Amino acid sequence: MKLSNYFLPVLKETPADAEIISHKFMLRAGMISQSSSGIYSWLPLGLRVLKKIENIVREEQNAAGVNEILMPTIQPADIWKESGRYDDYGKEMLRINDRQDREMLYGPTNEEQVADIFRRSIKSYKELPSLLYHIQWKFRDELRPRFGVMRGREFLMKDAYSFDLDEDTSRVSYNKFFVCYLKTFERLGLRAIPIAAETGPIGGDMSHEFVIISETGESDIFYDKRILDLLDVDQELDYTKDLRSIVSSYQALYAAADDKYSKDEFEKKVPIEFQNNSKGIEVGHIFNFSTKYSEPMKANVLNSNGKAVSVHMGSYGIGISRLVGAIIEASHDENGIIWPEAVAPFTVGLVNLKSRDTEAIAVCENIYNTLNQAGIEVLYDDKDDSPGAKFSRMDLIGLPKQIIFGNNSLKDQMIEIKDRKTSHTEKVKISDLAGKLITSK
RNA sequence: CGGGGCGUAGCGCAGUCUGGUAGCGCACCUGGUUUGGGACCAGGGGGUCGCAAGUUCGAAUCUUGCCGCCCCGACCA
Structure with missing residues (x-):
């Protein structure tokens, strides 16, 4: 969504x-x-x-x-x-x-x-x-x-x-x-x-x-x-x-x-x-x-x-x-909120911080489609808001995982996965993302 | 149902005591500048002040009645 x-x-x-x-x-x-x-x-x-x-x-x-x-x-x-x-x-x-x-x-x-x-x-x-x-x-x-x-x-x-x-x-x-x-x-x-x-x-x-x-x-x-x-x-x-x-x-x-x-x-x-x-x-x-x-x-x-x-x-x-x-x-x-995964409205929130960059949009759309096809329920924040607004909204609704497409993601093709509960963040290759999320399920 | 409180713009509130025709922040719309923790500047739209009656030249403000909502208590998944 x-x-x-x-x-x-x-x-x-x-x-x-x-x-x-x-x-x-x-x-x-x-x-x-x-x-x-x-x-x-x-x-x-x-x-x-x-x-x-x-x-x-x-x-x-x-x-x-x-x-x-x-x-x-x-x-x-x-x-x-x-x-x-x-x-x-x-x-x-x-x-x-x-x-x-x-x-x-x-x-x-x-x-x-x-x-x-x-x-x-x-x-x-x-x-x-x-x-x-x-x-x-x-x-x-x-x-x-x-x-x-x-x-x-x-x-x-x-x-x-x-x-x-x-x-x-x-x-x-x-x-x-x-x-x-x-x-x-x-x-x-x-x-x-x-x-x-x-x-x-x-x-x-x-x-x-x-x-x-x-x-x-x-x-x-x-x-x-x-x-x-x-x-x-x-x-x-x-x-x-x-x-x-x-x-x-x-x-x-x-x-x-x-x-x-x-x-x-x-x-x-x-x-x-x-x-x-x-x-x-x-x-x-x-x-x-x-x-x-x-x-x-x-x-x-x-x-x-x-x-x-x-x-x-x-x-x-x-x-x-x-x-x-x-x-x-x-x-x-x-x-x-911090939803237990079993009842979370979506499993992951995909946050595009570069929501005006056409290239970034294209990559995020691609990630979004890939995750959907992998059967992962994802809420994709494609809105044109400031990073702070996006982060606090994502924290508020409490999806277990936040995937953050940020400043360097285009350059290094890496994306952050942040755990809502522990705040633990790890960087993974965009190409590995879906696999990573499926195995951690 | 007993006790307490509230009702003013979508949300949070000020104004009510002491009557003079409604304001602030956020949100929203337009333009521009911004983008890693709720951005900035300029302009703009939006309110029968819960409802009704009364007092008054004049009521968000005073009086009465009603309605709604919240909190505490007794009862319940």
């Missing part, structure tokens, strides 16, 4: 509305544009990141054997009345009436909807487990939206649902998602810690929040530092195998949010040198709620005795739009 042809409204000054780093940078880098409180339009650069994250999440869900579906944003009130949540869910739920005055709502989540889909189709225990997910926009009319995309009212979420015959088998599904989440966050370049979460009225130990450590986090977490060393799920995962050992290696180490934190337990279980307390951003939540929805909604299957039983359900969320902000919170410096 050529910058001269790209819709990238970067701002030199920070809009007064933004408070936290990720919000400021997202606005300044032209990633989003606020529509109203907690509701944003996604501009090209932001959308590319959102899609990258979405695709990684999708690939990992598929790898775990979860089926992708797409449920509507607008749901009928009826199914929510069935589950009993129509009255329980407060003003956070946006309720609307259609032209026939039927009660509808903009979905804040999809347990009812998916249970309805399930019960229409699945009748036998032989078809279990059943795993479904979708990636869809949700709306929760938050009391107070804030922090830009991190706590919007409208947000993009991956939510998955499991259906199993009983508690034992639903634990197998739960573990599957647990491990899948570890893998997913790792691919996103994040270190997400699974922490024991409140299970509410259901009880039990089957609820975890996945939290990334960040100053701006909204939850206060206490954990055993050694859990960070476990966060390396590099190996190919075989989801057909028993995943209990992986899950229990995490559960063995203390990690809890303040609402579940017990000082005594923490100090007893964690040697003092491993005790850590910090703020975190919740980016995922997995939850098993047994028959809470299946029972009132009559989502039953026949078991091997021919008896109708309520299925055991779980739900598993990842806040995709929130992750865009969370990644920035976890990866930036004073000059701007």
